[in-house]
Each structure stands twice: as structure tokens, then as C-alpha cells.
Amino acid sequence: MYEDHIYRLYRVNMDLREWESILLLTDDEKDYLVELLYEFLDVAKRITPKVRYLVYPSLKVHGTEPPEEVWRITFGDSAINMLKEANLLEKVLNKEPYSEHEVISILKNYANDVPHVVVAFPYYSTTHTFYRKVLTDSFRVRYASMPLFEPSMFEGPMNVNWEAVSRLSTDVADILTEAEWAVVRGAEGTNVEFSLNGRRAIADTGIFHKGGDFGNLPAGEGFVAPIETSAYGRLVITYGPNRKLERPISLKFKDGAVEEIEGFEPYRHTLEDIFKKYDQARFIAEFGIGTNPGAKRADNVLEAEKILGTIHIAIGDNHTFGGKNKVPFHTDYVVFQPEVIVGGKGWQKRLLEKGKICT
Template identity: 70%
Template sequence: MYREHIYRLYRVNMNLKEDESLLLLTDTEKDYLLALIDQFVESARAITQKVRHCVYPSLGGHGKEPPEEVWRLAFGDRAIDELRKKGLFEHILLKEDYSEYEALQILKAYAEDVPQVVVAFPYFSTTHTFFRKALTEGFGCRYASMPLFEPEMFYGPMNVDWDYVAKLSLDVADMLSEAEWVHVKAEGTDMEFFVLGRRAIADTGLFHHSGQYGNLPAGEAFVAPIENSAFGKLTITYGPDRKLERPITLKFRDGAVEEIEGFEPYRNYLEEVFKRYENARVIAEFGVGTNPGAKRPDNVLEAEKILGTVHIAIGDNHTFGGVNRVSFHTDYVVFEPQVTIGGKGWQKRLLEKGRLRT
């Protein structure tokens, strides 16, 4: 029942051509994803016969590297065998210390039949992974990442004027790239951090050129803040996929969460993550929503794209201009914010109570 929308995704968002190869990925976290992949495969075959797909066991968290079977499907057995022989592959999967340069050189030397287009809609995100980075930066793959995707999104944030979303996203990204610092204020939130020297990225939803990647639904401009620069407090009312029973507040010092205030089950989850991954505390991303069709606050894939919101993430950011590498990345949306950006001798109000001022 979603084939027309999926076909439009291929043609409009991905610019998929009949001579290109496509890799489709999802996981077992939700039953509806298992049903949806069949429609993605059938719609793709109306354009190209070079279609591969994989359904892999749920990884249970965002930002974790996909399992070995996915790597082999994307890069071929020779490349993965060589990474194993060099002792790199396990370090990659665990996001431990390793040379990305060396890993990428091996992939380039041994990979076979790498797809030109990837549409990944596992429940848990593959965006902030070396797998995605290797495909886009190393092989020029066009990559759509759709974590937490629900089919109803075809009728809202996917049903927009993508040229408008792209232009607005690019304009905001340019302003963030010029800025040296950012100040965010909202109810319960007051944070400052530096972005000097960090290039912002526009998530336009149009992945037509070599190496382009982003979310679908798309519609944001985002940047990796300087990791040790965040001070202040961030109050969150929504987790990735639900409204919290009670708000909790993350207190930042020297770029990382040093304390959580408030009592809510999601606090316990975060504290367990921080015990397992110390670097999960670190500020990772600042983004501005630019999609006028995005409305839902209880699904972060859509919520972070809502026009007039901003989001702040913690965890991994090494794949888009930062230096923190960890098997965790989660965004928290701030509603009706006041955002000021600036540099030496200038400042600009970017958002005023949720109204974007470009």
C-alpha cells in the first residue's frame, strides 16, 4: 500500500537509475519493518534489477555498527576477510581505537560490487557508523538513513516540497558554519557551546550526488560542537520514541553530562549507558529543524525535523566533523527555543520562540 510513496522516494530523493545497484537494510526490532522491506524491494525492481536486501537482528541501540553479514553484503567477502586478517574488523564493530584510514584503504583495495545507493531503515540508526562513512566518503555511495521510520511518515514529513526544504537547510547550514558559538534558551534549557571551525551539514532530503547522505524524512542543518565546550542545562520532555512521564534535566560541564536531575525511567537507561560508555556523555550535535511537514514530537526521526525546533545530541559525532567515537548517539528536541549565534564582533538571533529567522 506504500509502493507509490516508496517509488517517489527512489526517484525524487535518491535519483535511483536503472543501471545502479541498490542495497536495502532493516532490522528485526519491529514487525512492520519486516513487512515494509518487501514493498521496498518490489518498488525498486520497477527501476533496477540490481537490488540486494538484508534483515538483521536488532542491535538494541543507535550508532552501533551493523553486523558482519551486512558488511559482507556491501563490500564483499574478500574485503571483510582482509580486515579480519589485519585485526581491524572486531575493533570496527566495537568502535574501539583503530585507524580509519587503514581500514578504508583495505576496503578500497579489496571491495567488490559496492552499491551506489543504500536505503537503510532499521529501527536503530546506522547514520553515525564507520559503515556509513566508508560507503559515502570512500565509495561515493548515496545513503538514506531512516531509523525509527514509520510508514505514516509518507503522508507527513515525506510529502513536502523537497526543493524548499533543501534551500532552507542549506541557508541555515551556512549560518551555522560561519558561527563561533551558539546559545540555546527554552523552558528549562539554557546552554552555550562553541562550533568554531566546524562545518555544518544540510540534510536536504535530496541525495543525487556522489557521497551524499542523510535522513529520510529529512529537513535539518546540523553541526558537531567542540566536544569540551558545552556548559549549562538541557531539559528533555521526550525520549527517542515516547513522551517522558516527567521531564529530566541534563547538566553539562566541560562538554559532557555531569549530572541528571529528575526521576523518570529514561534517566535509569541513560545512567546505564554512561556506565558502559563514558564518552556517551559528550555533546555530539546541534541541529535546526527545517521540514514544514514534520509534526510528531514523540518520534525523534520526525521531531528533530520540525520547523522551528532545535535538537542537541550526545554520543558519537566522529562521522560528521567531530572527534568522539562511541556506540551511542541520541538526539533530544527543544521546542520553541530562542537561539543566538555569533562570532567576533557580531551576533544573530537565529530562532525566536520557535520562529526561524533566516
């Protein structure tokens, strides 16, 4: 049913070649994603014979490292057996302290037939994982991460002019890289500020043609890891990752971390349970600005955070894109119609005004 869209994804977004190998991943959280994987598989075989795929058990949380079987199909048994002998694999999977250098060294010495391209659409995100980071940074794999993907997105945020999305995303990322601080205000009561000093922003362009390129599909944002201890103020959220909240709740930041949740809504209990389990999940992780004119849906954060003129703020893990916080949790919250001011020594700029980007 989606063959033409998948073929366009492979050719336009990923630039998949006949001689390259590709790995397709999803989890078993949603039956439609498992069914979609087999369409991805059939179309990939029309381009290259070097196709691998895996459906793995759902991990139930965004940002959790994928399980051992994913690492094995990616890097081979020899490399993973060596990680286990060195007592490193379990630490990696649990995001416990470990030497990234040692892990990368073992993988480089023992990995076999690492794919050129990974297209990952498990319901729960692999974007902010060491698995993704080591593939893109150390093995120069092109990686598309598609958490919460729904086939309807093929007709909306995937059906855009990717050259234009790429240019705007790059412009936004350049401004965020230059900025030392940001202030965000929203109509629902959001008023939060944080430092960006020394952090390099990334453009999620949707065009992953060079070794090491990665991002979401659908894509369309410029994003950065704020200084983890710098956020102060209130973030009012009206949508969770996959639904509109029954009533808004507020996350009150102090010294970078959520110190209090205000509002009576069932989703607050989800966050409170996460915070009890992982205290580091409280910290600000990401600030991004949406740049995709085809993105419209607010009730699916994969698409919502790409909506042109929105911003999103995440809490949790950010160590894979320039931050320092390592925790098995990462979730974004979108603010609609925001005002954003960024600045540095001797300058400031209004970057968004009522949801309009002022580049």
C-alpha cells in the same frame, strides 16, 4: 500499500537509475519494518534489477556499527576476510581505536560490487557509524538513513516540497558554519551554550542525487558537531527517542559532558546505564535545527528533530560528521519553541525566536 510513496522516494529523493545497484537494510526490531522492506524490494525491482537486501538482528542502540553480515553484503567476502585477517573488523564493530586509513585502504583494494545507493531503515540508526561514513566519503555512495521510520511519515514529513526544504536547510547550515558559538534557551528551562568554532555544518536536504550525499529520510535540518568539551548549562528533555517522558529530566553539562541528571523518570536510568558502559557517551555530539514544515510528531525523534523551528542536541558519537568523539551511542533530544543566538568575532544573530527561524 505504499508503492507510490516508495517510488517517489527512489526517484525524487535518491534519483535511482536503471543501471544502478541498490542495497536495502533493516533490522528485526519491528515486524512492520521487515514487511515494509519487501515493499521497498518490489518497487526497486521495477527500476533496476540490481537489488540486494538484508534483515539483520537488532542492535538495540542507536549509533552502533552494523554487524558483520551487513559489511559482507555491502563490500563482499574478500574485503571483509582481509579486515578480519588484519584484526581490524572487530575493532571497527566495537568502535575501538583503529586506523581508518588502513581500513579504507583494504576496502578499496578488495571490495567488490559496492552498491550505488543504500536505503537503510533499521529501527536503530546507522547514520553516525563508520560504515555509513566509509560508504559516502570513500565510495561516494548515496545513503538514506531512516531510523525509527513509520509508514505514516509518507503522508507527513515525506510529502513536502523538497526543493524548499533543501534551500532552507542549506541556509541554516551556512549560518552554523559561520558561527563560532551558540546559546540555546527553551521554555522548559533549557539554557545551554557551546562552541562551534571551526566546525562545518551539514544540510540534511532530503535530496541525495550526487555521489557521497547522505542524510535522513524524512529529512530537513541543518546540523553541526559542537566542540566536544565546550557545552555548559542545562538541557531539559521532555521526550525520549520514541515517547513523551512521564516528567521532564535535565542534563547538566560541564566541560562538554553531562555531569548530572536531574529528575525522577525511568528514562534517566537508561542514560545512567549507557554512561556507566560508555563514559564518552556523556559528551555533546550534535546541534541541529529543524526545517521540514510537514514534520509534526513529537514522540518520534526521527520526525521531531525535523519539525520546522525546533532544535535538537545530541550526545555521544559525532566522529562521522566533523567531530572527534567515537562511541557506540548517539541520541538526539528536541527542544520546542526555542530561542537561539549564534555569533562570532564582532557579530551575533538571533537565529530562532519562539520557534521561528530568522534567516
